[in-house]
Amino acid sequence: xxxxxxxxxxxxEEVTLRFGPTTVLDRVSLAIRPGAPTLVVGPNGxxxxxxxxxxxxxxxxxxxxxxxxxxxxLSPGKIAMLFQRPVMLRxxxxxxxxxxxxxSDLPRKARIARxxxxxxxxxxxxxxxxxxxxxxxxxxxxxxxxxxxxREPELLLLDExxxxxxxxxxxxxxxxxxxxxxxxxxxxxxxHDLGQVRRLAGDVMFLVRGALREHAAAADFFxxxxxxxxxxxxRGDLVI
Amino acid sequence: xxxxxxxxxxxxxxxxxxxxxxxLSLAVSLSAVVIAVIVGLPLGAILALTRFRGRTALIVLxxxxxxxxxxxxxxxxxLLLSRSGPLGMFGLLFTPAAMVIAQSLLVVPxxxxxxxxxxxxxxxxxxxxxxxxxxxxxxxxxxxxWDSRFSLVTALLAGFGRAAAEVGTVMIVxxxxxxxxxxxxxxxxxxxxxxxxxxxxxxxxxxxxxILMINAAAWGVRTWxxxxxx
Ligand SMILES: Nc1ncnc2c1ncn2[C@@H]1O[C@H](COP(=O)(O)OP(=O)(O)OP(=O)(O)O)[C@@H](O)[C@H]1O
Ligand SMILES: [Mg+2]
Numbered sequence: 001x002x003x004x005x006x007x008x009x010x011x012x013e014e015v016t017l018r019f020g021p022t023t024v025l026d027r028v029s030l031a032i033r034p035g036a037p038t039l040v041v042g043p044n045g046x047x048x049x050x051x052x053x054x055x056x057x058x059x060x061x062x063x064x065x066x067x068x069x070x071x072x073x074l075s076p077g078k079i080a081m082l083f084q085r086p087v088m089l090r091x092x093x094x095x096x097x098x099x100x101x102x103x104s105d106l107p108r109k110a111r112i113a114r115x116x117x118x119x120x121x122x123x124x125x126x127x128x129x130x131x132x133x134x135x136x137x138x139x140x141x142x143x144x145x146x147x148x149x150x151r152e153p154e155l156l157l158l159d160e161x162x163x164x165x166x167x168x169x170x171x172x173x174x175x176x177x178x179x180x181x182x183x184x185x186x187x188x189x190x191x192h193d194l195g196q197v198r199r200l201a202g203d204v205m206f207l208v209r210g211a212l213r214e215h216a217a218a219a220d221f222f223x224x225x226x227x228x229x230x231x232x233x234x235r236g237d238l239v240i
Numbered sequence: 241x242x243x244x245x246x247x248x249x250x251x252x253x254x255x256x257x258x259x260x261x262x263x264l265s266l267a268v269s270l271s272a273v274v275i276a277v278i279v280g281l282p283l284g285a286i287l288a289l290t291r292f293r294g295r296t297a298l299i300v301l302x303x304x305x306x307x308x309x310x311x312x313x314x315x316x317x318x319l320l321l322s323r324s325g326p327l328g329m330f331g332l333l334f335t336p337a338a339m340v341i342a343q344s345l346l347v348v349p350x351x352x353x354x355x356x357x358x359x360x361x362x363x364x365x366x367x368x369x370x371x372x373x374x375x376x377x378x379x380x381x382x383x384x385x386w387d388s389r390f391s392l393v394t395a396l397l398a399g400f401g402r403a404a405a406e407v408g409t410v411m412i413v414x415x416x417x418x419x420x421x422x423x424x425x426x427x428x429x430x431x432x433x434x435x436x437x438x439x440x441x442x443x444x445x446x447x448x449x450x451i452l453m454i455n456a457a458a459w460g461v462r463t464w465x466x467x468x469x470x
Pocket of ligand 2: 049084
């Protein structure tokens, strides 16, 4: 039985994360609610990946608290994450996708159908029987996306899902994200591509050196950034 | 070389003494590997996936034990199993069972250490994904062992190679009793010193063939797995 509790809204209360002396996230408070995709932007090393890992429960805050739908533990099976560097199991593409479904209560036939459907969505139906580790970086990223999508999560965390993709595949992934968002899946996605952020974002979180400098509706972020750093980031200038 | 000619004759004619010795050797070493797998695989996996005080020391010890001198293991097992030893009441000394015990002690460190290394490397790679997929601890172990199965087969073959080729432990705890605990290696040692070269050389040839086959198998498994699993 799937429990009906939701992991949204996902809240950070004054979350700080340190690795030894370095502060990677600095007193971040935020709320992620159902709705259009939330895009996480910021320079390299600003803490985007770290923020997503905290959302996934893969790291624990040094200080502060995270809550999922009001609870301090996430409910299993409701969140999926696509990592910046995709992890391919030493198995075929099909088995990699099926592995993501192994803990669902679906019968085997339904799992196979979902696997095929997910591979079609990412445009890789012909690679099902290939060893996953032998695929190109971009193909692996799409397999990982298929594995995440097949689980039909409530919340999907995407860490730069198009960073290694060619223009056609990038457009395909953006379409997938749009359709998933329309079907009610909440997307939180890190991206360096401002054009992509404009195309997809409902709201934008802007990180600089571990601090959340802005969290605003996309239109406001681009047209009326409230910090000088965000203004120069939007213009495409260097933010240090 | 009249000796090598008669060695071939022994092999080809299916000499009963020779093949009884080969059979016993294989049975002892295979049993030792099976026991070592039953102990070594879980031990290696636990060491790879848990953190506790003294873990590093245990890993260093285990890696060191991979090169344990067989005679020392033989001596230790001899003292344990001898009539006045702590396990003397089972009367196992100078039986094939004693040889199996001694050889599995030689092979356990090899299998445990190689399992630990393989599983730990793979865990570093898989960790985030398996945690994100909410895989239970038992499921993680199963996945990691399954995905490193080709490396583990190589470890297993290495363990078997060590067991089949060693002479020190089986000589000491088996006693080299004719028709009962005489293995390929102990027979070669004995017959060579007695000057009966055909039997020693026949067994030597078979032993070399077995070791070559094991290495060929390990090689084949590796190549095949690289093609298949990447
Ligand atoms: N395990 C760790 N130990 C020490 N420092 C870490 C660790 N993980 C991340 N960091 C540091 O935290 C900072 C933020 O890293 P993070 O990966 O979140 O950045 P990012 O915004 O995703 O960058 P990019 O755009 O390059 O993907 C970096 O300076 C990084 O070196
Ligand atoms: Mg990152």
